[in-house]
Amino acid sequence: MHQQVPILKIDDFWIASVQGSLHDQDVIEFKQALLSKIMQPKSRGLIIDLTVLDVVDSFVTKTLIDIRGLAKLMGIPVIIAGMSPAVAITLVEMGLSLEGVDTALNLQKGLDKLRNAGKER
Amino acid sequence: MEQEIVEFWADSRDEIIGKCIKLSVNDAILEPGEGYQGNRELLFDSLWNALLGDMQAGTWAKTEELVGGLAREAIRYGRDVEPIQRIIEILMESSHEAAKAQYQEDPGKVSMITGHIREYLDKAMIILAKSTIKAQAEVIKKQKDYLLELSTPVMPLLDGILVLPLIGTIDTRRARQIMDNLLSGIVEAQADTVLIDISGVPIVDTQVAHHLMKTVQAARLLGARCIIVGIRPEFAQTIVKLGIDFGTIVTKNSLQAGLKLALKWHNYELRRVGGGGPDASTGTNS
């Protein structure tokens, strides 16, 4: 059973809300889908919303870092939004602090950040 | 032999309890002991009864239940356990006297009976001591948890800005508590900025520095930025000496400086309206 991660577009920003727990294959497909979206012309940013994701292990972390790295090459800012305290504590304890990855408390704040970043440029 | 002691104990109930009450009337320890005057007779009787039950069954269950319960109750309500100890002692004295009265002509028998009863009552004393220590440990643990809660307040200062004043020693346990409190505080207030004031932490060593960094990193993963304020020169030296990389962490020397930076991040401006200090505006003391 594969889970689809809906990827929505607001203005020129892509928003992906990860639901429940993902199998490794889902994570790989999710990454491919995201990359193909942000490669479209006029893409101005990407928010990955983790609000309802209960476990983030090193595999998911690596995927997030990869996505951010590829997006950066294309000049697209990426924001991780809505991470839960339990997941944040676990990641930090594992030594995975996602240095350099931009974060926001929720989807709205993530969107505000992207819009502000756009204005400054 | 054992049967003889059980019989003596069972038959001399009224005599033993009677002597106990007489002995306890002017007792220096029992007299001021709150909560023991009214039910003193009941206490002697219950203890006598528990020992009888245990003597017959060859167990410690009843004594354990009674004495343990008394100790726990005393500790829970902050009372001394000395009166309970005294009650056991008086029961010993009384049974010794009762044995002496009953077997005047046979000192050997008196010492045999008294010896056995002493064994039982010594065991009751040990139960009392053990239960007291255990109950005290529980109380201390509860107080510690309570203090932990108290000692890590997360205070909302302005819309989106939290202050976390850290006071006292930070060990691993407390560091975890601080992290839990702060992160849930951030989510609750949807705060973007946290001022962590460490001027009240007496010793900032590698361990504490490490905990601080983890806390800042976890807060950042949620989407909140931290400013650490109140770093004393000794701590700054420690960081440099130990080669801890504080590179990505924002620090300010005082809470005021940190607050100014936080306000700037939030597009606030701190500005005095009108001239002079508080005296001038209220018009008093001039």
Place this chain on the structure above:
Amino acid sequence: MLERESSIENEFDIVAARRGAKEVANELGFSTVDQVRIATAISELARNVVLYARMGSIVVRPFCEGGQQGLEIVVADKGPGIPNVELAMTDGYSTSGGLGAGLPGARRLMDTFRIDSQLGQGTTITARKWKA
């Protein structure tokens, strides 16, 4: 009994195993953060089984020692074994192109962590988490 055993043969079993572990941890009264710690550790260990040994098993069970309650994880496989345990426990070391955070990360999430590995025989990892 709250004990659960699951076999690990593919990536779908990883998700099932961590969900099972989280349920056990929840029933034992572990805090939310501890539940996530345990589930994440399971995820790392189970993925190692799939990556390096192809198949194995995970047992999750409550234990009690010295009046303290806790949860024990035993992950066993009959794979090639770990040639250099010390190296495998080093942050950032990976032979699979991962972050190299799996084993050292899982160790930090648990209270005790023991690796028994023999080349060509397999690997058994026993890890425990005390209830705070």
